Amino acid sequence: MVHFEHPLNERIRKFLRLEFVLTQARHPLHGRTAWDARATLGHLLEILDTLGRSDIKSELIAELDRQSQHLERLRQRDGVDQSQLSEVITRLRQLVDRLHALPGQPGYALRHHELLTTFRQRAAIPGGAAPFDLPALHCWLNQPHEKRQLQLEHWLGEFDLLAECVETHNRLIRETARRSQEVAHQGCFEQTLDPERPYQMLRISLPSDSGLFPEISAGRHRLTLRFMHQPDLSQRVVLYRENVPFRLACCGMMS
Incomplete structure (x- = not known):
């Protein structure tokens, strides 16, 4: 089956878009060529652009808290698997605690990264990120795959908690x-x-x-x-x- 999803408010629209770009960024990460690494960088910039200036951390805390409160009310209903319910509520509370402990917004440091900033500026121009436009990026892309991979995983790791929270939120919406x-x-x-x-x-x-x-x-x-x-x-x-x-x-x- 093919599933076509349609958001009914701006909040879920934002979370569906975030889920999409976060998942998309992981796909070329497994490739071994410089083109795969370049594609991952492009998706990384797309994540940063999707986040924009919004306070995504506060929005997620509010949404996960709301879901947790809703599930708490289900404890009073007959026929509910209390063990599974407790497990989900505990997971939501743990995610909220981790978000509170997160310094700043997800990906904040990457917004000021020199290589990524330069790539973003040139990528806005059609064909503007060619090797002769960005020799520093061209040099990095031609490093050994293992070295590139570690760096890309480190950059994408900035969004691991965000991805976990968004996936959990959207999955609960789909299941209800x-x-x-x-x-x-x-x-x-x-x-x-x-x-x-x-x-x-x-x-x-x-x-x-x-x-x-x-x-x-x-x-x-x-x-x-x-x-x-x-x-x-x-x-x-x-x-x-x-x-x-x-x-x-x-x-x-x-x-």
């Missing part, structure tokens, strides 16, 4: 979902959402070989889906005018 099997008649689907339930994200799942993807419009009260396809990638996408079975998950912590 109302799931249903639906059909979009002639490619279109509408559903009224319960405004009393603070859904944070929608998750639409389709078979990977369907060749379809959803255009999603959603607010506090209503969800609208139009299933599209693009038989020829050089042409515009069009509405798929057949019935489309799909799985819908409305994700978010209950109040």
Whole structure:
């Protein structure tokens, strides 16, 4: 199945983007060429740009605290696995404690790193990070793989706690979902959402070989889906005018 996720507020939008760039940065890290190292550096800069000027540490502390308080209320419900619940709550509290102990914002030191700053300035110019533009970077990229690898792992390690917190937060959102099997008649689907339930994200799942993807419009009260396809990638996408079975998950912590 292919899962298409749609955030329903700016906070979860930010956390989904962070999850994406943090995961993406780890992929070329396993490569052994200078091109892999260059790609990792590019993704590292993308992480820093995604963080921007926001106080991500305070935002995560508030969100993880909120999730912990919600789970505490579940202790009063019958049929809840108390052992597993306690384990999750303990993990959330440990993450919050580690965030409080973290000096400054994640990646703060890298914002003032000379090599990374120079690379960022030149990378904003198309083709501006060529070897003759950045001889210092070219020299570093041609160091032995093992030496490059240690440095890259050290730089990315600045975001290990951030990645752990974001992954934990997003996973709990995904797991707290109302799931249903639906059909979009002639490619279109509408559903009224319960405004009393603070859904944070929608998750639409389709078979990977369907060749379809959803255009999603959603607010506090209503969800609208139009299933599209693009038989020829050089042409515009069009509405798929057949019935489309799909799985819908409305994700978010209950109040």
